[in-house]
Amino acid sequence: MTDILLIDDDKELSELLQEYLSSEGFNVTAAYDGEQALEMARDNQYAAMILDVMLPRHNGFDVLKKLRQQPSLGQQNTPVIMLTAKGDTIDRVIGLEIGADDYLPKPCDPRELVARVRAVLRRTANNAQALPETSDFEVDKLLLQTGSRSAFWQDTQLSLTGTEFSVLELLVRQAGQVISKDELTEQALGRKLTPYDRSIDVHVSNIRKKLAAAGAGKDQIINVRGAGYMLTRASEPQQRG
Numbered sequence: 001m002t003d004i005l006l007i008d009d010d011k012e013l014s015e016l017l018q019e020y021l022s023s024e025g026f027n028v029t030a031a032y033d034g035e036q037a038l039e040m041a042r043d044n045q046y047a048a049m050i051l052d053v054m055l056p057r058h059n060g061f062d063v064l065k066k067l068r069q070q071p072s073l074g075q076q077n078t079p080v081i082m083l084t085a086k087g088d089t090i091d092r093v094i095g096l097e098i099g100a101d102d103y104l105p106k107p108c109d110p111r112e113l114v115a116r117v118r119a120v121l122r123r124t125a126n127n128a129q130a131l132p133e134t135s136d137f138e139v140d141k142l143l144l145q146t147g148s149r150s151a152f153w154q155d156t157q158l159s160l161t162g163t164e165f166s167v168l169e170l171l172v173r174q175a176g177q178v179i180s181k182d183e184l185t186e187q188a189l190g191r192k193l194t195p196y197d198r199s200i201d202v203h204v205s206n207i208r209k210k211l212a213a214a215g216a217g218k219d220q221i222i223n224v225r226g227a228g229y230m231l232t233r234a235s236e237p238q239q240r241g
Contacts, residue, residue, distance in 0.1 A: 001027035002121065003044070007037040007063065008052040008083065013107075017050070020110040026117070034058025038066055041075050047124075048117055049075070051100075052083045053091050061098060068099040068161065077149075077162045079120035083108060089198075096202035101163045102189060103199070119190030123166060139175045139233050141216070144168065153214035160210065163188060167203045171221060171231035180228035204229055 031037040035057040053060040082095040185193040
């Protein structure tokens with residue numbers, strides 16, 4: 001069974017979600033505060049995590065930062081879906097900026113949560129099997145190693161989340177072409193784009209910041225208004241291996 005860590009201090013809701021997720025074939029373990037969640041993350045490996053923002057003893061943002069920034073926890077690439085207050089857009093944006101893969105407002109429909117979990121798991125599985133280890137792509141000074149899911153600008157490695165790498169890979173493969181937000185959402189997040197959904201915008205913004213920190217120009221990825229995003233290039237993309 002697929003192991004999922006559910007982190008929420010609402011025990012009644014946690015029990016409901018555990019029961020529903022279990023009926024859908026997942027093995028769900030619950031943590032009720034941030035400190036407990038980090039301890040469990042350190043001692044176990046999970047296929048995905050469901051993380052509430054409002055938690056005692058380290059809030060959800062602090063937990064997510066530690067998951068992404070502390071290699072000792074072993075969860076840097078584990079897909080994380082954040083649960084945010086309904087209508088609280090700023091929490092969603094902050095969560096995505098820190099490294100969440102997706103979000104869902106509370107109260108959430110358990111069926112929608114299952115669909116989101118399956119989407120991130122499907123994307124992770126597809127990424128693991130998609131290409132042979134020797135398949136790399138290079139555009140100008142940007143190199144993507146698809147086997148190890150590593151990205152470099154010149155000699156500087158970019159610290160990307162799994163979702164950010166998926167978005168960047170799509171842009172690199174079609175460098176010089178505009179890719180719509182619908183296509184990026186479907187292929188990188190594994191779901192349809194919905195109204196007012198800024199997930200792809202935030203993921204692209206994160207990638208831009210990391211590229212800029214490595215020395216790339218601010219126009220390396222451009223937003224074509226009303227159309228989507230494009231990775232600019234001075235030369236044709238090269239596939240190696």
